[in-house]
Amino acid sequence: MNVDAIFQALNREQVDYLLIGGMNFLLRHQPELTFDVDVWVRDDPVNLERLNRALRSLDAQWGPTEAEWKPVPDDWHWLRGQAVFCVTTAHGALDVFRDVRGLEGRYDECSQRAVPSTTGTGVKFMALADQDMLTCQEALPPSDRKLKRMEVLRAALQRAKDR
C-alpha cells in the first residue's frame, strides 16, 4: 500500500481528516502489524463531497455486499449511509470513519489537539493525539482492545506528563 498516495489524494481535495488506528500508532510509537489506513473525517456535506472526489481519484471501490462491489459513485450522498466504510483503493485498503467509537461527536476537539505530521517523503497529515488513541481503545469491547498498544500509549502519556 502506498500510504503517501492516499494522503496526497485526501490533501489534494482538501479533505479535513485525522489519521487514526494502527498506522497512526505505528508511525508514532512502535511497529505493529497493520494492513490498512484508518481516517476519521469531519462529518459535514462539504467535507464528504471532497472525500468522495478523493476516493474516486484513488479508484476506491465499495459495495453494500461483496457481490455488489464496484467503483464508488459520483454522487457523495452514499457516504451518508453509515458511520464507517471499509473500501479498497488502487493503493490499498482504506477505512473511513464518519465518527469514532469513544470519541463520538468530538471531531473538532480532537482535531485541535491532533499532531501535525509528515511521512518520510514529506507528505503532510494530521494524526490523532495519544490521549485520544487511548480513549478509542478503552471504548472497545475488552476482546477487541489492543493491550500492548494501550500500555505503550499510557507510558508515552506518562512520559509527556513527567517532562
Next chain:
Amino acid sequence: MNWDELKREEERKRDAAYDPAQRWLHIQQTITWAEANLPTHLRRNRPRTRGPTGQTISIPTGQ
C-alpha cells in the same frame, strides 16, 4: 446492526471482495512503506539508535 457489528461486517465484505493478488501486493507494499516511515530508532533493517527517551527499544530482530 450496532457499531462493532457494522465494522466487522465492513471488514468481512472487503476481504471477500478484495482481489487476492492485489491484496497480497498491497500487504507487501504496506510493510515496505511502514518500514521506511518508522522513526529511525525503530527501524529494524539498520543498526539501532537510541530513542527519544534514551532507552533502546526492544524489537525482535531474529538475531
